[in-house]
Amino acid sequence: MAIKLSEKQKEIVDYTDGPVLVKAGPGSGKTRVLIERIKRLISQNKRTKVLALTFSNMAAEEMKSRIRDDLANNDLIENVSLGTIHSFCLDIVQTRGYLIGLPQNLTLFESTEDRKRVLKDSLMGDPDLRIQLEKHSKPDSFLSECLTLIANYKKAFVFPNDPSLPEQYALIYERYNEALLLQGAIDFDDILFYTYRILSENKSIAKLFTTQYRYICVDEAQDLNYAQYEVIRAICGDSFSNIMMVGDENQSIYGFNGSDSSLMCKRFVEDFQPKVFILNENFRSAKAIVKYANTLQDSSDYSNCYYEGELTFTSYDDEDEEAKAILHKIQHLVKNGHADVEGDITYSDIAIIARNRYVFSIIENVFLQNDIPYFYKRSAAGIESESSVYKLLDLELRLLSNPRDIIHAKERKRLIEDIRSEELVSFVEKCVGTLQEDQLNLLPVLQAINAWTEKSTLDDNEKYLILNDGALWQQHWIKYTSLIQREDRTLTSFRNNVALGKTQSPEKTTGIALLTAHMSKGLQYEVVFVIGLSEGTFPDYRAVQTGGNAIEQEKNNMFVAVTRAKRLCYLSNVRYKLMPWGGRKAQTPSRFVNDLIVPPSK
Secondary structure: OOOOOHHHHHHHHOOOOOOOEEOOOOOOOOOOHHHHHHHHHHHHHOOOOEEEEOHHHHHHHHHHHHHHHHHHOOHHHHHEEEEEEHHHHHHHHHHHHHHHHHOOOEEOOOOHHHHHHHHHHHHHHHHHHHHHHOOOOOHHHHHHHHHHHHHHHHHHOOOOOOOOOOOOHHHHHHHHHHHHOOOOEEOHHHHOOOOOOOHHHHHHHHHHHHHHHHHHHHHHHHOEEEEHHHHHHHHHHHOOOOOEEEHHHHHOOEEEEEEEHHHHHHHHHHHHEEEEEEEEEOOOOOHHHHHHHHHHHHOOOOOOOOOEEEEEEEEOOOHHHHHHHHHHHHHHHHHHHHOOOOOOEEEEEEEEEEEOOHHHHHHEEEEHHHOOEEEEEEOOOOOOOOOHHHHHHHHHHHHHHHHOHHHHHHHHHHHHHHHOOOHHHHHHHHHHHOOOOHOOOOOHHHHHHHHHHOOOOOHHHHHHHHHHHHHHHHHHHHHHHHHHHHHHHHHHHHHOOOOOHOOOOOOOOOOEEEEOOOOOOOEEEEEEEOOOOOEOOOOEEHHHOOOHHHHHHHHHHHHHHHHHHHEEEEEEOOOOEEEOOEEEEOOOEEEHHHHHHHOOOO
């Protein structure tokens, strides 16, 4: 499908060799430009392969779908390797980890609780460290503090033997790493940490990638953290320069994960001397929205915006009044449309954005009472089983794929003691025993558990949980089989794909979208409501207490939330909030709407 590009966009798409930096404002079509350039590169030369990296599975799937749909020759999609940075790096660790002494078939410990157990066991196994742990009045807080420090060390590629580390924490860090590897496990920060070691200590491996891929493209580059940037830099080595970074420095919202837009704007420029393109034309947002967004981040010229649009702020008495007012506004827009929106406005054209999920509870109730279709966009990876049967199955599979996993062996023992049903435990063990790694198929096991459950004398509530868990597991397994060829399926691969969120089933995406500010990134809607704009809610109370960079991060969140709207944006807060323990608490309007508050007439 031919897409008309602006002159600036066409210049970027037609730029072939050499480093490229595209600094793009909201609505400027940066992802569109990236996709069009990839299509042109692989269409011009059928032997050209492109590595495209982004930050979420959803973004990767959407980009791949758009490229595939627009290609005249669909087979060319095989020339594009498109995925998240973590997925790409995990594959390097799994296939090349032996070069730095890592064991094979590493299991990913994605849960904080698992990591905390590993750390606790490693400290308890060392007499001196055990004393340090036991002397703390709040040992759990100490473990959390240590995990945070270790994560920061790994993100900065600091090794346990680094002389700058305090001796106490260097030893804790070392023991934690040893305990993980003893169990054939790694954590999320290890993915980048070990990838960097593999690439920097084995230059020939990096050369393999730059030989295989003629071009590397990085989307949402403003969200790179130090570790991610250094991994990309290590892949490129000293000679590879066909790298493109695309991003908007004003939309960096992963500060909690160490993201730093200066890596794109300064480090990349210093290291590669790229051709810099600036996209500041706005093809999406209306003038009113861009004008307000500029009070948060001075980013876009709104003089060329075609539509005037609408942005308003309203303060309601409480959340119930706010929810009902939003309902009436939505019903009016769906029935009557709006002059600044072409065609009809449907529920799927509308999103409601809040800083945190709990803010949606009242409006969800109002939608349910009035049969308004909506969905909440989830972000969690993994399978969160509710029933004892599937919790046990999960542990059995972990131990089958990784017998060295001490942490989950202990957890399995505790769970079996809690279940107190020999029949149930032996049945699950028998099901797992039928699995064969060379012809791995989880479906017969899930079907057998369902059949056994339906005939069992278990409590109805437990049956309900088991059958629902079974349906969830089946969705993950079917998605996994669509991603991985039969001969490459292993339990380790299945678990790691689940942990990375790649097996999430297509969720309900019809109706009004309820989104947190973080989950709204990259999405666009004709109509957006941003709710809960009170100090302590948006901006978050922790940022209000901390100030400084934390508030700047909240301002970025607000900027992202507002610029999800193409034409209409309605901001609101409440004067009083009903607290969980009863009573109404007065609220202060968010600092982000101070300039929009209309003083009462005299």
